[in-house]
Amino acid sequence: MSTTTSTLSSDTPRASLVTPLRVIWVVALLCSWVFWREAQPYAPWAFKYPRGWQVPLKQHISGFMNWLAEDASFGLFTFKELTRAISWLMEIPLMTATSILSSGFVEGQGSDAVQVLPPLSWIAVIAIVVAMGRYARDWKLAALVGGCFGYLAVFGQWNSAMVTLSSIAIAVPFGVAGGLLTGIAAYRYQFFERLISPVLDLMQTVPVFAYLVPILLLFGFNPVAAMIATIIYAMPPMVRITLLAFKQVPQEILDLGTMVGCTKRQMTWKVLVPSASAGLMVGVNQVIMLSLNMVIIASMIGAGGLGFDVLSSLRRLDIGAGFESGLAIVVLAIALDRLSQAFAERAPPEHEEVRRTGLIERHPYTLACGAIVVITGIFGLVAGWVQSWPEGWSLTTGNFWADVVRYINVNFFDELEAVKSFLLIEVMIPFKRLLLSLPWPVVAGLLALAGYSLSGWRLAALCGALTIFIAAVGLWGKAMVTVYLCGLAVVFACLIGIPIGIIASSRDRLWRGVQVFIDTLQTLPSFVYLMPVVMLFR
Numbered sequence: 001m002s003t004t005t006s007t008l009s010s011d012t013p014r015a016s017l018v019t020p021l022r023v024i025w026v027v028a029l030l031c032s033w034v035f036w037r038e039a040q041p042y043a044p045w046a047f048k049y050p051r052g053w054q055v056p057l058k059q060h061i062s063g064f065m066n067w068l069a070e071d072a073s074f075g076l077f078t079f080k081e082l083t084r085a086i087s088w089l090m091e092i093p094l095m096t097a098t099s100i101l102s103s104g105f106v107e108g109q110g111s112d113a114v115q116v117l118p119p120l121s122w123i124a125v126i127a128i129v130v131a132m133g134r135y136a137r138d139w140k141l142a143a144l145v146g147g148c149f150g151y152l153a154v155f156g157q158w159n160s161a162m163v164t165l166s167s168i169a170i171a172v173p174f175g176v177a178g179g180l181l182t183g184i185a186a187y188r189y190q191f192f193e194r195l196i197s198p199v200l201d202l203m204q205t206v207p208v209f210a211y212l213v214p215i216l217l218l219f220g221f222n223p224v225a226a227m228i229a230t231i232i233y234a235m236p237p238m239v240r241i242t243l244l245a246f247k248q249v250p251q252e253i254l255d256l257g258t259m260v261g262c263t264k265r266q267m268t269w270k271v272l273v274p275s276a277s278a279g280l281m282v283g284v285n286q287v288i289m290l291s292l293n294m295v296i297i298a299s300m301i302g303a304g305g306l307g308f309d310v311l312s313s314l315r316r317l318d319i320g321a322g323f324e325s326g327l328a329i330v331v332l333a334i335a336l337d338r339l340s341q342a343f344a345e346r347a348p349p350e351h352e353e354v355r356r357t358g359l360i361e362r363h364p365y366t367l368a369c370g371a372i373v374v375i376t377g378i379f380g381l382v383a384g385w386v387q388s389w390p391e392g393w394s395l396t397t398g399n400f401w402a403d404v405v406r407y408i409n410v411n412f413f414d415e416l417e418a419v420k421s422f423l424l425i426e427v428m429i430p431f432k433r434l435l436l437s438l439p440w441p442v443v444a445g446l447l448a449l450a451g452y453s454l455s456g457w458r459l460a461a462l463c464g465a466l467t468i469f470i471a472a473v474g475l476w477g478k479a480m481v482t483v484y485l486c487g488l489a490v491v492f493a494c495l496i497g498i499p500i501g502i503i504a505s506s507r508d509r510l511w512r513g514v515q516v517f518i519d520t521l522q523t524l525p526s527f528v529y530l531m532p533v534v535m536l537f538r
Helices: 002-017 020-038 057-070 079-103 122-136 139-154 158-188 190-205 208-219 223-247 251-259 264-275 277-293 295-299 306-316 319-345 364-380 398-411 413-437 440-455 457-472 476-505 508-523 526-537
Strands: 105-107 114-117
Touching: 020 440, 057 079, 057 208, 079 105, 079 158, 079 208, 079 223, 122 139, 122 319, 122 364, 139 158, 139 319, 158 190, 158 223, 158 264, 158 277, 158 295, 158 306, 158 319, 190 223, 208 223, 208 295, 223 277, 223 295, 251 264, 264 277, 277 295, 277 319, 295 306, 306 319, 306 526, 319 398, 319 508, 319 526, 398 413, 398 526, 413 476, 413 526, 440 457, 457 476, 476 508
Parallel strands: none
Antiparallel strands: 105 114
8 A cells, every 4th residue: 555655656746747738839849840841842831921922011001101291181280290390399498408508599590690698518517417416315426427427528528418418308308297197197097008008018119210210201300300209219118117106106095195085186196196206216217218328319310419429430430439429428327317316215305494494595506506507607708618628628538449449359350250250150140040941830839839838828819920920021031030139149148147147146346346337338329339349240
């Protein structure tokens, strides 16, 4: 009896390993392998989607956009006139911000333009951000943001940085307001949440270049079109974070609002928003960072500033100038990131502080900044260095970075060539050929089976339908090239990043250094390190 019992107990784990789903997977993989190896002579359509079966989706989309831009009308005005009117309205705050920070206020146009009021001096701008840092946290933060903006002046990036900052200063409020209002509506109405969820997924996954052309058609080639593209790119995280922050508000707070008789509007603006303010500030931080990520792409459709400088350097293959402008974007991003984080973590003022009645006591930083703006503006009229950082005082590291890349290219050519050749010949090309040789019905079936294994029939149908859609619109080959590049990139990133994270997690000093490096990589535009990579690996 004991022998039988022990036999049954030892067989039970083995029996549990054999489940219907695992059997289906084994059979599916075996059939897929046989089909891939033997079926091409008999079913060539499975390996190359027939052109006659393709859906001409791109022609339909192009036709719709042309109709929207040229023929769509509301009677009194066309759709194009509506979008151009929106562009004109949004241009007003953008030009105002640009005038304050960069160009100054002028009368007239072209060669007849006369400056009637200069922009804020570099001293005034640095004083303002230092005051913001001190108000938000402490003098350490004030010194950090002041040093970041001082870097922009010392290294000759001030004018371009102020153009970029003026665009960010307008795009971020629009993105935050749009995301907040959309998130509130999604929180109030569940059907609206279900409606916008796929839209947000689409906005966050569609490449930016895909909607640059429609924006150009509708809003023209100008800085406003670039700002609208930035808002579209940066707003979805604000919507999701708003929704999440509201859902995390404790039920007791909501019950208190109901007990005191709050209306829906009061419940939203006097209960929900203050209670979720910390989470909402995280959304603001994300909007700022994503807006800065867009500066180079936005420069392609009319935005100037640091993004345009990087793009121009890329076209000239000027590594030094491009890297210098890219570092300026990183420095600006660090300053804005730390400021927004500090405001998110800042505690509300104490009761006694609120009761102060003196103007100087209530607004010391505002008054100090106002005084500095006025004083530097007056002295700037007679002393040019007060208004603008003199070019003769500027430093540059452009030649240094160009020399570094040149040195690596000359002295480590054989090693770099060996790494490149090994990855291409032994890893990338074989993997690419494998993916391109796979029959699309097999890939669709296996992805559908994976969806069923993870979450049931709904995900299975979605995965299968989306995979077939890629083949049906004639993009199967390009999709497989994308999968092979992204897949290998993810694998290598994990092989590098996971060990570094594990090692740094137990060493605080190392983690602080790694964090600075990570912040730099996450904010440094990809176009910046594209240049040295191209020159080193050709």
